């Protein structure tokens with residue numbers, strides 16, 4: 001991941017609960033429970049879409065019949081789509097529990113990353129997503145998930161996608177009183193495996209919550225397990 005420190009982090013800001021910066025678009029989702037109570041959001045929840053493209057996932061997350069939404073989706077080319085202003089409650093966490101609180105939607109910003117999710121080995125060196133897309137081994141990480149008992153195969157994220165997600169989290173933390181960044185897999189461990197071992201979640205937490213960008217820039221691999 002040498003490209004991570006080759007270019008400066010993009011700078012985003014939040015103006016009236018809307019993200020501004022390069023390559024950001026807004027498409028409103030009807031799927032909200034209204035405004036956060038005061039003191040929230042104080043948490044960010046990171047997800048993968050387990051979908052085939054940014055646009056197909058945004059279609060689901062903005063469809064009134066889907067029953068799901070998120071504040072942001074980050075594409076594999078780094079494009080960001082905001083779907084709810086960050087003062088509104090989105091429907092991304094589902095039944096969830098973390099550090100004494102349940103129902104994390106009430107407290108959190110949801111960020112979805114375009115990623116095919118957990119893959120199946122086909123036995124010929126290639127891997128298949130649940131929706132039938134085939135990936136070569138250079139796009140796949142073999143690793144055991146903290147919530148699983150055996151080795152799994154995971155679609156890799158792109159460097160630009162990770163860096164833009166880092167910048168998005170930094171912007172959210174400088175605007176709101178965010179104290180916690182978690183993966184969906186940490187708040188619903190019996191149901192969920194996203195964002196999974198291919199995402200550098202522990203590095204992101206350190207870089208954003210401890211302003212530890214030195215560490216982000218110099219480390220070449222994540223210790224996620």
Ligand SMILES: [Zn+2]
Nearest residue numbers: 047048184194
């Ligand atoms: Zn999720």
